[in-house]
Amino acid sequence: MLQIPLYFDNLATTPVDPRVLEVMLPYFTEHFGNAASTTHAFGWKAREAVERARTQVAALLGARLPREIVFTSGATEADNLAIKGVAAFYRNKGNHIITCATEHKAVLDCCKRLEVQGCEVTYLPVDEHGLVDLVALEAAITQRTVLISLMAANNEIGTVQPLERIGALAKERGVLWHCDGAQAVGKMALDVEALGIDLLSVSGHKLYGPKGIGVLYVRSRQPRVRLEALLEGGGHERGLRSGTLNVPGIVGLGEACELYRVERQGEQERLARLRQRLYEGIVARLDGVWQNGHPQRHLPGCLHLSFAQVDGTALILALQDIALSSGSACTSGDDKLSHVLQAIGMDDERAAASLRFGLGRFHTEEEVDYVANRVVSEVERLRQVRGEALVEAVEQSSVNPVDVETHL
Numbered sequence: 001m002l003q004i005p006l007y008f009d010n011l012a013t014t015p016v017d018p019r020v021l022e023v024m025l026p027y028f029t030e031h032f033g034n035a036a037s038t039t040h041a042f043g044w045k046a047r048e049a050v051e052r053a054r055t056q057v058a059a060l061l062g063a064r065l066p067r068e069i070v071f072t073s074g075a076t077e078a079d080n081l082a083i084k085g086v087a088a089f090y091r092n093k094g095n096h097i098i099t100c101a102t103e104h105k106a107v108l109d110c111c112k113r114l115e116v117q118g119c120e121v122t123y124l125p126v127d128e129h130g131l132v133d134l135v136a137l138e139a140a141i142t143q144r145t146v147l148i149s150l151m152a153a154n155n156e157i158g159t160v161q162p163l164e165r166i167g168a169l170a171k172e173r174g175v176l177w178h179c180d181g182a183q184a185v186g187k188m189a190l191d192v193e194a195l196g197i198d199l200l201s202v203s204g205h206k207l208y209g210p211k212g213i214g215v216l217y218v219r220s221r222q223p224r225v226r227l228e229a230l231l232e233g234g235g236h237e238r239g240l241r242s243g244t245l246n247v248p249g250i251v252g253l254g255e256a257c258e259l260y261r262v263e264r265q266g267e268q269e270r271l272a273r274l275r276q277r278l279y280e281g282i283v284a285r286l287d288g289v290w291q292n293g294h295p296q297r298h299l300p301g302c303l304h305l306s307f308a309q310v311d312g313t314a315l316i317l318a319l320q321d322i323a324l325s326s327g328s329a330c331t332s333g334d335d336k337l338s339h340v341l342q343a344i345g346m347d348d349e350r351a352a353a354s355l356r357f358g359l360g361r362f363h364t365e366e367e368v369d370y371v372a373n374r375v376v377s378e379v380e381r382l383r384q385v386r387g388e389a390l391v392e393a394v395e396q397s398s399v400n401p402v403d404v405e406t407h408l
């Protein structure tokens, strides 16, 4: 029996893996110590757990040293710390930042804030698949450029950026690269040394860890990255992020990283198979379906589709038995069209008639087949309703069918 509603929104958040929860639980109760307490065993126990988790995260990211891992409350805070922290520390060197139109709001809103404070920001365009324009990137770098902030994988369409080339260019021109890895870490291989990433944001709840915990990786050598902290008080995390450490969250994030490091290969292959099954299950029986994002360079679990001749809102309402994101629900609660779909040049109607399927660790083939069947039957039904309404409207008036069509 399938448990309805089915969760197919793993790019928005993932459930905590039960194995992660299990290692977290003792740190709420018996091992509740403050990791900053140095005078007793409660503190030592918590500290030990935090340092173990730091090592686990460093191992997954390919970081040279565990101390390059700074725990934060999530990727939003990590993005803020990286971008505002670099802008503040290097303000005498320059005031120019380069980012991209399809970045997460956490990055874009930081850049907007810095613009108000006198920074200059270049927002690079992307092509129709969401890939950043590398020629424009190279051309945008000036003597005053202190940071490039470009994400690893997009949270809406799943496009994976040309990371090797961004890293090489940043190194060649001596500019720091901050990479928002919230979607990539725990979904694909990502190595900060191999790619030349200087700052990397990670989110616990996107990789089967808990919410409210994340990481900013901060390179310590070649080059040593310096930051101004956002939070003062206590000097935790080498002064970069004051505040009592969220020990259970940190323990959970460490375990989630460890699990993914060990299981990555198999998980990636499984997700790719499930995604293909879902895609084929839909396009084999429906015409007028477009796949959005990059056809090859995409996250293994992300499938983003648009449906011709369907009202997107009606479709999402008809599919209440499946938890999905639509092209218009990009930022919680508002129904503005997604800035990402606009940036790849998608028209409003097609953007509104889009669905993002986020496949995850716990999905089965049976669930995927159910979703494919439901999507096919609802799209067919809505198209039929729309067709009938069109015929009726034409019969009842002398309206031009083309005009009716645009109003349905």
Ligand SMILES: *Cc1c(COP(=O)(O)O)cnc(C)c1O
Binding pocket: 011, 012, 073, 074, 075, 076, 077, 104, 106, 151, 153, 154, 155, 180, 181, 182, 183, 202, 203, 204, 205, 206, 212, 213, 214
């Ligand atoms: C989810 C997400 C964030 C925000 O992460 P939180 O940990 O929820 O703050 C930032 N960037 C990207 C690309 C994301 O997918």
